[in-house]
Amino acid sequence: MKQPHTLILGGARSGKSRFAEQLASNSGKSIIYLATANAGDNEMAERIARHQLERDGRWQVIEEPLQLAKVLKEHGKADRCILVDCLTLWLSNCLCQHGEAYWLEQKAALLDVLKELPCEVIFVSNEVGHGIVPLGELSRQFVDHSGWLHQSLAKQVARVEFIIAGLAQTLKREQ
Numbered sequence: 616m617k618q619p620h621t622l623i624l625g626g627a628r629s630g631k632s633r634f635a636e637q638l639a640s641n642s643g644k645s646i647i648y649l650a651t652a653n654a655g656d657n658e659m660a661e662r663i664a665r666h667q668l669e670r671d672g673r674w675q676v677i678e679e680p681l682q683l684a685k686v687l688k689e690h691g692k693a694d695r696c697i698l699v700d701c702l703t704l705w706l707s708n709c710l711c712q713h714g715e716a717y718w719l720e721q722k723a724a725l726l727d728v729l730k731e732l733p734c735e736v737i738f739v740s741n742e743v744g745h746g747i748v749p750l751g752e753l754s755r756q757f758v759d760h761s762g763w764l765h766q767s768l769a770k771q772v773a774r775v776e777f778i779i780a781g782l783a784q785t786l787k788r789e790q
Contacts, residue, residue, distance in 0.1 A: 619735050622768045624742040624786075625778035632666065634778050635698050635739045640673075642696040642735055648676045649686060649697055651705040666700075680708040684724035693733040702740035702768075703761050710757060718760060726767055740765060742777070 621638060625631035639646045654660035667676070679686045683705060687697060699705075709718040729736065744762045749755050769775050775787040 620729065620732075620768075620772040621735075621737045621774040621776065622765065622772050623737065623739050623776045623778060624765060626742060626745075629778045630781035631739050631741075631778040632700055633669075633781070634776065634783055635700065635737050636669070638737055639696045639698045644694055644696040644735065646674050647690055647695055647697045648674045649683065649690075649699045650676060650678045651680050651683070651699070651701060651708065652678075653680050653704075653708065680705065681712070681721065682724075684721065684728040687725070687732060687736065688728050691728075691732040691734040691736070695734040696737065697734055698737045698739070700739040702738055702764060703743065703757075706757065706761055706764065710753065710760070715756065715760075722760075722764060722767070726771065729768075729771055738768060738772075 621635075623631045623635050623638075639648075650663070652659065652663055654663050677686055677690065683699060687699075691697065705721075706718065709721050740761070742765070743758055749758060769787065773787075773789040774785070777784045777786055
């Protein structure tokens with residue numbers, strides 16, 4: 616049986632974070648919001664602040680841009696729901712700050728720890744493979760690795776949703 620985790624994919628401003636937050640709120644569990652974003656500029660700081668205002672006081676926030684597996688292992692108790700937002704920012708952080716080898720280590724660690732977590736995990740990620748092949752090497756690496764990450768997670772989780780225009784399309788749902 617697949618782990619009771621969910622992968623939510625969609626484009627920018629598709630409504631995927633809102634959908635994920637609703638799922639987490641409906642879980643009936645203590646919620647941890649595992650944020651991977653770094654506020655590197657004013658616009659990103661404003662985005663983060665907007666997201667924070669949309670959540671009530673029940674949400675415990677942990678900011679971790681690189682070591683998701685470590686944080687999931689430390690906080691993944693059975694009575695919790697952990698929302699990870701977002702995997703493509705995490706990938707960018709790993710690739711840009713430490714390179715491909717580091718990224719592959721972190722990805723392997725995540726996939727390994729996910730098999731043993733007793734908590735529910737909801738992953739949010741941008742689907743970036745619907746466009747043209749990027750010109751630059753780093754951009755192509757990013758697109759390739761995000762696609763491979765999504766495929767690996769989709770095999771391991773019980774539920775995969777694709778969000779477009781605020782509407783969910785179920786791609787996979789196992790009980």
